[in-house]
Amino acid sequence: MLKQIICDKFVEQRVVFHKGLNVIAGDEIASNSIGKSTMLMIIDFIFGGDDYIKKNHDAVDNLGHHVFKFSFIFDENEYFFYRTTSDYKFVTVCDENFQAQTNIKIEAYTKFLQEKYKCQIEELSFRNIVGRYFRIYGKENLNERKPIQYFEKERQKDSVVALVKLFNKYSEIAGFEKQITKLSEEKTVLAAAAKKELIPNISKSLFGQNEKKIELLNDELTKLKESIVSAALNIEALVSKDILDLKKKKSSLVTQKNVFESRLKRTLTNIENKNINAKSELEQLIEYFPNFNVERVIMVDNFHSSITSILKDELKNTAKEINTQLSILNNEIADIDKLIKEKLSIKNAPKYTVEKVVEVASKIKQLTDENGFYAKKKTIESSMKTAKENLDTYREAILTEICSQINIQMVKLNKEIYSDNRRAPVLSIQGERYSFNTFGDTGTGTAFANLITFDIALLELTCLPALVHDLPLMKNIENNALENIVEIYNKSNKQIFIAIDKVNSYKKETGKLISDRTVLQLAKNKILFTKNWNKDL
Structure with missing residues (x-):
């Protein structure tokens, strides 16, 4: 005190x-x-x-x-x-x-x-x-x-929250609010990823179509399994994540290889560039254009020739480095092809059937991923709706309890203040x-x-x-x-x-x-x- x-x-x-x-x-x-x-x-x-x-x-x-x-x-x-x-x-x-x-x-x-x-x-x-x-x-x-x-x-919203906190009831409401905030953040992250095309963004109708496609592809995969003769065949290995990852890695390496090959082509072109002796042709122009400055054109041509000469050694070194990188990439691609071949080497199994298994499995995975992100979004939306409904119900119960305590106490005090049975004040909170x-x-x-x-x-x-x-x-x-x-x-x-x-x-x-x-x-x-x-x- x-x-x-x-x-x-x-x-x-x-x-x-x-x-x-x-x-x-x-x-x-x-x-x-x-x-x-x-x-x-x-x-x-x-x-x-x-x-x-x-x-x-x-x-x-x-x-x-x-x-x-x-x-x-x-x-x-x-x-x-x-x-x-x-x-x-x-x-x-x-x-x-x-x-x-x-x-x-x-x-x-x-x-x-x-x-x-x-x-x-x-x-x-x-x-x-x-x-x-x-x-x-x-x-x-x-x-x-x-x-x-x-x-x-x-x-008024802030006044009500302060009253709830004074009665030490807000922590119970805060739990629902934190849950809603967390779900809202997850929903925002998914929406942003979909907007940037990092994850597929599909509609309810496409989700249904994907479900039907997945069912058909699973039936096709089952038939492919049955068509492979070898008893030792391990279908799960064929559709394993390893193979899918290897194909993804190979695709990336091939892209890099294409870039290096393009650079090599441009470099070789620059190295092979030859000087053009244009002096005789230019001198013939004087007959038709007496004022034409042949010496100026020749001077520019000589400058370009000197620059090409200076850079030639550097271009050769660049070509050598690119060839080295291409050699490394080719070796890595060959190693991946070898690994894929080993994983897909099934005795007496038709090559077409094996490749078809991988293709079908890849499609199933793609469609399943698309539907998985859609299902995740719908789960979040459903959870948010439920959490908000629970919050509204719980908040209403707490506010009703607080108002009841205050109003009961005010009735008691009002009887002490007034002796003529005057009505007591009433606090009512709605939302x-x-x-x-x-x-x-x-x-x-x-x-x-x-x-x-x-x-x-x-x-x-x-x-x-x-x-x-x-x-x-x-x-x-x-x-x-x-x-x-x-x-x-x-x-x-x-x-x-x-x-x-x-x-x-x-x-x-x-x-x-x-x-x-x-x-x-x-x-x-x-x-x-x-x-x-x-x-x-």
């Missing part, structure tokens, strides 16, 4: 907190701009928030940068820290005298709080847990119709959207009382460690209801921080209770900070 906050800019420099209800009280004339909401925002800052910097920048503008020293108590041990407005993305760990020991990032600090408050929830940060339910003027979570909204533009209201009652006071009821229900049902409720939530609630809400606040074992004023307008017992639980009293003549920048100088 939060134990204390110390700041030399406070009029009352040290504020001490306790378990349960902690009240920031205003005066009887409901004075504004005395620091009630600001103090709650500072509490949010101590719990790792940054709205005090971003939304209350007037404090820094007028006071200059300042330091908050504070401590928490967990399991009877006190932990000391300070956080500055100038370097608010870090928190300083201190000794008991608030002497700095080490600086840690705000993420590490909130992780520490999450661990100590025992609210470690997978994929849900500490700020996402407490920030939603620290309802302070200036934040974006004061919409009484959207109790689980963190900020104004948050999608990714939700609603929150009281049927038949759209009053402002009821709506904010409902919001408070919802928060208290979550405080009791989940690991939510604390609540902050600012004055705007309470000022429209009728006195009798608010008096009962204060009683409920006071029963909590978790810390609740509220701002309230005009305490004497409530019944005596409530006024005493608020007075007993007040940790900071503010008034027009006793504001939060040592400087009041809201007055004209």
